[in-house]
Amino acid sequence: MAIPKFTKLTTTACPLNIENVDTDQIIPARFLKAVERKGFGDNLFRDWRYDKQGNKITTFPLNDPKYGGEILVAAKNFGCGSSREHAAWAVFDYGFRVVVSSFFADIFKNNALNNGLVVVQVSEEFLNKIFAAIAADPKAQFEVDLPNQTFTICATGDKTSFDIDGYKKECLMNGYDDVDYLLSIKDDIERFEQSRS
């Protein structure tokens, strides 16, 4: 079973300058009743995107036609709250391939990486530069280079490097899946079990 491969991407970005975006906002609990992984993107940020009557809230960045692209840029502590992987699925299913923030909640980060959604953690200062670049030009382009672990604001050439676990980087670049890896070390696991009994 493979995850989608990722190497390099140049695209526009959608700004979400809100802190502590929790997984109940990303995908409210009432949309977690599915038994398959389908259609979660439709309900991404459901209660921020639509009003009670189901009309689009036009001021919300995802509904604003001037923004688009495959990068979501959010303020600090993105993905806090529950462990629901549906949150990562929803972000990916909507069409984002990268989420940028100055700080990610741990479980969300793991969930994203396990699904081919790249998380790029940058400094608070660099994050503000990204928001400023989008404010100056909503069609501003950004480059995410996973092999070199860099994120570039194309218009200004401003570049920052980002950290990623070496194993996870390999997985993302090659589309490897953790379960396949764990199944491949079955003998080690059995030896470990025997050593404990």
Add this chain to the structure above:
Amino acid sequence: MGKTLFDKVWDAHVVRQLDGGRSVLYIDRHYIHEVTSPVAFLGLKNRGIKVARPQQTTGTPDHNVPTQDQDKPVTEEQSRKQLESFSQNCEANGIEYFKLGSPNHGVVHIVGPEQGITQPGMTIVCGDSHTSTHGAFGAVAFGIGTSEVEMVFASQCILQPKPKTMRITVNGKRGKGVTAKDIILYIISKISASGGTGHFIEFAGEAIRDLSMEERMTVCNMSIECGARGGIIAPDQTTFDYVKGRNRAPKGEEFDKAVEKWKTLASDPDAKFDTEYTFDAADIEPMITYGTNPGMGIGITKTIPSDEGLSGSDKVSFAKALAYMDFKSGEKMLGKRVDYVFLGSCTNGRIEDFRQFAQAVKGRKKAPHVTAWLVPGSKMVEAQAKAEGLDVILKEAGFELRQPGCSACLAMNADKIPAGMYSVSTSNRNFEGRQGPGARTMLAGPLVAAAAAVTGVVSDPREVFNL
């Protein structure tokens, strides 16, 4: 250099260490529920494999179950399908599960400990962030995503980066009317909703040692609300006494042998933590939250803080939270209108919580305009409450017990708080819309909830109940 308790348990479960920091971690106990497991089961099916160690997994449906008429078919179609699929998956893979309505059924983080499945020194995971609850026993327990649930199904292991360690020491004795919930809400208000991110927290100090097992579970349960992967408390006599005699606990000589081993589970005196905080229990009063993350809590007699000192997105987020709650800086929390009261959840759905609530409201009446949902965490809690006559006390005061489930904590079932309404809730999250679209949540402990239920406004339980 000595080892922390967390390091001791973690290191004993590392099967293999990968370059870049990830460990292949062996999992002793896996809990599952109906919401985060279906796609993992589907993944196994697509790979043509079955659950590798079904005897190490226990299931219970809780997030999506009705809390009334559990003996009748579930009416909501999607929920019913999810529950049916859960039963089928457990049966097809030989996994024991506690069926809705059966005597052992309940919320996953309540039933694991009460059955004695959760024990000191174990690694425990579940596709639910409040798995941190089980750390109260000196276990390394944390929430995982569905991909990781599939990893555990397939191999009984997960790949995981090792978190940093943090120790939070709470010294001294707590005051009257201060519950475990107040201690943890106080800690989160001090270190913020993200202050524990990347860490595993050991809770220590006299005020923590003084807690009962159920209270320790409340504290560890909310470790995730400051962003931590989990919380852990060194096991002691309180722990051993709790585990002894439970269904799945070791028996006789086996138990004594286990206790000898469990006694070694403590941080060495010279162990170093990456981060340390120290608080004084005497500074803690009954707490309540005023905003939309669990870090936005204050002592119940305090006023809502201002945004002074905040800038940029901090300031915007603070204003957004107050606008959602329709609160203003400088206002007192005391006297705020309360429409709903929720007692329950994996945070405060245990028998001691129901005793505390029932004893408080005994001889009083529920405020007429308040809707109260009292949801036991399990069938065993429900049965115990009835055996002790708590249901009668509650009925006389105008309350009734519902049936076990996660209920209004996440409002996935029909227990939704209507838009704009104010709820004093003993659950763990006050996020926008958490208890229903537009619902406004004030988190608190069972005593503050009881005071709100009888007065109809936010009240200090020490005054209302003469504590």
